[in-house]
Amino acid sequence: MNRRIIFYMLGQILKVEAVLMLLPLICSVIYREKSAITFVITIALALLLGFLLTLLNKPKDKTFFAKEGFVIVALSWMTLSVVGALPFVISGAIPNFVDAFFETVSGFTTTGATILGGTEIEGMSKGLLFWRSFTHWIGGMGILVLVMAIVPTDSGRSIHIIRAEMPGPIVGKLVPKLKSTAKILYLIYIILTLLEVILLFAGGMSLFESLVHSFGTAGTGGFGVKGDSIASYSPYLQWVITVFMLIFGINFNIYYLIIAGKLRTAFKSEELWCYVGIVIAAVALVTYNIHNLFDGFWETVRQSAFQVASIITTTGYATTDFNLWPGLSKGILFILMFIGACAGSTAGGIKVSRIVLLFKRISANLRHMIHPRGAEAVRFEGKKVESETLNGVLVYFAIYFVCFTVILFVLLFEPFDFETNISAVAACFNNVGPGLSKVGPMGNYDIFSYLSKMVLSVAMLLGRLEIYPLILLFSPRNWIKSRNK
Amino acid sequence: MKIIISGCGKIGRTILKNLANEGHDIVAIDTNPDVITELTNIYDVMGVCGNGTDSDVLQEAGVSDAQLVASFTNSDELNMLTCFLAKKLGAAHTIARIRNPEYNDKSLAFMKQQLEISFTVNPELMAAREIFNILQLPSAVNVETFSVRNFEMIELKLKADSALDNLKISDLRGKYKSKYLICAVQRGENAYIPDGNFVLKSGDKIGICATPTEILKLMREMGVQQNPAKKIMILGGGSTAYYLAKQLSSLNNLVIIIEKSSEVCAKLCEAFPKAVVVNGDGTNQEVLIEEGVGVIDALVSLTGMDEQNILMSAYAQNKGVPKVITKINRSVLVPMADSWGLDTIITPKKIVSDVILKYVRALENSQDSSVETLYRLMDDKVEALEFIVKEGLDFLGVPFKELKMKSNILIAGIIRDRKTIIPSGEDMLLAGDKVVVLAANQRINNLSDIKG
Numbered sequence: 001m002n003r004r005i006i007f008y009m010l011g012q013i014l015k016v017e018a019v020l021m022l023l024p025l026i027c028s029v030i031y032r033e034k035s036a037i038t039f040v041i042t043i044a045l046a047l048l049l050g051f052l053l054t055l056l057n058k059p060k061d062k063t064f065f066a067k068e069g070f071v072i073v074a075l076s077w078m079t080l081s082v083v084g085a086l087p088f089v090i091s092g093a094i095p096n097f098v099d100a101f102f103e104t105v106s107g108f109t110t111t112g113a114t115i116l117g118g119t120e121i122e123g124m125s126k127g128l129l130f131w132r133s134f135t136h137w138i139g140g141m142g143i144l145v146l147v148m149a150i151v152p153t154d155s156g157r158s159i160h161i162i163r164a165e166m167p168g169p170i171v172g173k174l175v176p177k178l179k180s181t182a183k184i185l186y187l188i189y190i191i192l193t194l195l196e197v198i199l200l201f202a203g204g205m206s207l208f209e210s211l212v213h214s215f216g217t218a219g220t221g222g223f224g225v226k227g228d229s230i231a232s233y234s235p236y237l238q239w240v241i242t243v244f245m246l247i248f249g250i251n252f253n254i255y256y257l258i259i260a261g262k263l264r265t266a267f268k269s270e271e272l273w274c275y276v277g278i279v280i281a282a283v284a285l286v287t288y289n290i291h292n293l294f295d296g297f298w299e300t301v302r303q304s305a306f307q308v309a310s311i312i313t314t315t316g317y318a319t320t321d322f323n324l325w326p327g328l329s330k331g332i333l334f335i336l337m338f339i340g341a342c343a344g345s346t347a348g349g350i351k352v353s354r355i356v357l358l359f360k361r362i363s364a365n366l367r368h369m370i371h372p373r374g375a376e377a378v379r380f381e382g383k384k385v386e387s388e389t390l391n392g393v394l395v396y397f398a399i400y401f402v403c404f405t406v407i408l409f410v411l412l413f414e415p416f417d418f419e420t421n422i423s424a425v426a427a428c429f430n431n432v433g434p435g436l437s438k439v440g441p442m443g444n445y446d447i448f449s450y451l452s453k454m455v456l457s458v459a460m461l462l463g464r465l466e467i468y469p470l471i472l473l474f475s476p477r478n479w480i481k482s483r484n485k
Numbered sequence: 486m487k488i489i490i491s492g493c494g495k496i497g498r499t500i501l502k503n504l505a506n507e508g509h510d511i512v513a514i515d516t517n518p519d520v521i522t523e524l525t526n527i528y529d530v531m532g533v534c535g536n537g538t539d540s541d542v543l544q545e546a547g548v549s550d551a552q553l554v555a556s557f558t559n560s561d562e563l564n565m566l567t568c569f570l571a572k573k574l575g576a577a578h579t580i581a582r583i584r585n586p587e588y589n590d591k592s593l594a595f596m597k598q599q600l601e602i603s604f605t606v607n608p609e610l611m612a613a614r615e616i617f618n619i620l621q622l623p624s625a626v627n628v629e630t631f632s633v634r635n636f637e638m639i640e641l642k643l644k645a646d647s648a649l650d651n652l653k654i655s656d657l658r659g660k661y662k663s664k665y666l667i668c669a670v671q672r673g674e675n676a677y678i679p680d681g682n683f684v685l686k687s688g689d690k691i692g693i694c695a696t697p698t699e700i701l702k703l704m705r706e707m708g709v710q711q712n713p714a715k716k717i718m719i720l721g722g723g724s725t726a727y728y729l730a731k732q733l734s735s736l737n738n739l740v741i742i743i744e745k746s747s748e749v750c751a752k753l754c755e756a757f758p759k760a761v762v763v764n765g766d767g768t769n770q771e772v773l774i775e776e777g778v779g780v781i782d783a784l785v786s787l788t789g790m791d792e793q794n795i796l797m798s799a800y801a802q803n804k805g806v807p808k809v810i811t812k813i814n815r816s817v818l819v820p821m822a823d824s825w826g827l828d829t830i831i832t833p834k835k836i837v838s839d840v841i842l843k844y845v846r847a848l849e850n851s852q853d854s855s856v857e858t859l860y861r862l863m864d865d866k867v868e869a870l871e872f873i874v875k876e877g878l879d880f881l882g883v884p885f886k887e888l889k890m891k892s893n894i895l896i897a898g899i900i901r902d903r904k905t906i907i908p909s910g911e912d913m914l915l916a917g918d919k920v921v922v923l924a925a926n927q928r929i930n931n932l933s934d935i936k937g
Binding site: 066157158159160172173175176177178179180386 | 487510511512518525526527529530531
């Protein structure tokens with residue numbers, strides 16, 4: 001284990017976080033709020049720590065392997081969340097550190113689960129609200145991808161870091177150089193975000209709220225500025241957010257292919273069409289199921305589409321309290337939480353591509369039972385899938401449900417109904433945000449004990465980083481010294 | 486520069502590594518998915534799994550905007566086809582590895598032209614040429630030639646009893662009368678471009694630039710001169726041995742080739758009627774003794790197995806063979822062989838990768854000053870580059886003593902009107918000159934880079 005490079009990277013991450021925190025600071029200064037000082041303190045602290053770490057740990061040996069990649073990612077996200085929670089604690093907006101940590105982890109992991117009630121959110125200072133939503137934007141594409149894009153690295157092995165941070169079963173590059181790939185991804189991300197800001201602003205939303213909601217949509221997070229989420233905005237704004245939630249749930253490689261002019265390849269993507277298919281089917285079913293709750297066809301479609309888009313992309317905005325919907329609709333939304341959107345997007349969940357690969361693997365196995373001597377090849381996106389990748393998918397499912405069960409077991413000790421507990425775990429583990437019953441879109445997570453909040457924070461990190469980095473971080477075998485430093 | 490490399494075996498991989506280190510955008514194509522995974526894990530490159538002769542695969546790799554497509558698979562035909570397709574799909578330049586002796590000479594030139602292949606490399610032929618050069622000057626561990634005939638660079642290893650041990654370079658001037666320049670020194674893991682105050686130690690590997698006649702004179706003065714090898718034993722009868730035997734027998738040397746396979750022996754007999762071709766196992770000492778390992782001038786181990794080559798060379802060295810040359814494919818074994826005292830080691834993939842590197846750098850800056858030759862010496866820490874000086878260089882006619890150059894850069898030789906000048910402070914560059922520049926621990930792309 002190359003410890004120097006790990007702590008060096010942590011230092012770099014802290015410096016980047018400090019720079020990113022300048023934006024909420026500017027926001028606070030514009031609105032002349034007292035919260036500006038809390039940002040100044042946090043930035044100073046992060047810079048101090050960052051420079052200490054980088055100066056003390058100048059790596060002599062710059063090579064690192066997959067294990068260092070996992071550890072760097074896991075530690076970075078934890079450090080990021082601890083430092084990111086400081087403004088809430090220092091300003092007194094969320095005085096308890098566990099609460100603030102939960103809220104920040106929920107931000108960075110693009111979950112959007114909050115421990116704040118509607119009135120508390122509406123009473124929060126603009127700078128803090130900005131930071132709260134901006135964490136979604138940072139976490140959506142990934143802080144390490146950002147670091148790769150801006151900090152010079154001369155090691156070809158940085159792909160291990162990106163692979164550990166980017167969701168999905170197969171992580172490749174768009175262009176030969178990792179740095180250029182990271183830059184392209186962020187460029188697409190920024191352009192799409194700006195587009196949404198403009199469209200929201202044009203629809204009459206204030207600039208501040210346009211920014212905050214665009215951050216929430218882009219990262220598929222779900223933090224807003226109001227107690228009732230998006231319900232009080234105009235139908236136009238709700239449609240804009242619906243469409244953009246779906247857009248940010250698509251694999252970013254597709255956008256690159258479109259920009260590069262390879263439209264045919266882009267629209268041949270199996271994952272894309274499965275994703276679109278699931279969305280259309282879910283919207284149709286939910287619309288049929290709730291048609292007598294709303295007036296008029298388009299109103300019903302809008303409500304159903306918004307909720308479906310919000311849940312499948314694991315954003316977690318709401319325009320209505322879907323807790324009051326009939327069981328079928330609630331069940332569909334619950335299932336969508338697990339599916340999640342496409343790999344390589346900013347969304348959480350298991351990812352459509354994994355589900356597709358799982359079904360292909362199952363059907364290949366069934367065929368194999370009928371023709372024991374038959375040769376099988378699983379194809380996905382027009383290519384043969386290596387059995388290693390398929391195995392990876394199967395193991396991921398297994399480990400996913402083991403983690404889910406363990407986390408659920410802790411939550412079962414809470415004095416709430418089963419629906420609350422299981423949906424809380426599903427919503428956090430899949431980075432959705434709102435669950436059902438007491439943690440529904442109009443409820444919040446403040447009802448849980450501190451232990452459960454910590455466990456749910458871990459669940460959110462597990463979900464965002466796709467489990468392995470955190471587990472490998474605590475595996476003692478990973479920390480055995482193998483090289484002389 | 487965007488470069489596609491198809492076929493990532495030993496040679497392809499070495500070239501990929503060198504080009505990736507120079508900061509190029511590289512896409513690797515290989516049929517083996519494990520190779521692709523491994524390469525993308527270690528180097529900052531993109532991988533496409535598939536066959537380079539598949540136009541879909543080439544297109545996925547982005548052939549249309551690639552400046553260079555290089556194919557290094559095992560098959561000459563695949564390489565040619567890949568290059569042909571790549572050129573048709575819009576690649577600017579193509580390089581193919583073509584090594585079958587049957588394709589060389591006339592037919593190669595015709596195919597190159599018809600298939601629009603910009604450049605072909607033949608690692609075996611290049612290795613054979615290099616071995617041939619060393620056999621002509623056996624006291625050197627390496628001989629590098631440049632585009633002009635009368636300028637060479639040789640590498641010597643200073644033995645424990647060397648006359649140069651503990652001598653200052655400035656003191657050497659008075660001791661030996663020949664005109665030469667000690668241009669690079671490797672000591673342990675470090676490489677230096679020495680100045681007059683540098684003190685040589687035994688165990689150093691030094692690079693010397695001079696004209697071939699001056700080099701011979703210097704060797705004689707130093708007392709390390711060995712005559713060109715006349716009786717040469719070659720172990721292994723592969724393509725490298727074929728090319729080497731061809732060059733050696735044209736000089737009427739006695740060539741003894743020991744090869745296991747009787748079929749290969751038959752072919753070699755047919756090609757080299759004067760050579761002694763022995764159908765036997767070179768690892769068998771009996772065979773070597775019988776064929777006269779005690780009286781030969783040089784032994785060259787060229788079998789396909791690195792370990793065999795090392796062992797047989799070590800055996801020959803013990804038997805007192807004056808010059809032993811070892812071919813080693815896997816570079817990890819080179820330091821090991823070096824520690825056994827085998828100082829003359831040929832690594833074909835390194836020779837090829839130097840040539841490709843030169844080609845790529847020349848593509849990068851073809852306008853102002855072009856790289857004619859590039860060698861990497863002293864564990865790749867020093868580069869020797871030959872440039873043609875063109876009109877418009879901003880220090881034309883400026884004497885070197887007035888020119889401020891970067892540190893660790895040396896102008897080792899100027900060739901003007903077929904005359905070799907070992908430069909001093911009074912000399913200067915003129916348009917039309919060929920100039921050899923040495924640079925340690927840095928990368929020089931064109932001549933103006935040497936200015937500090």
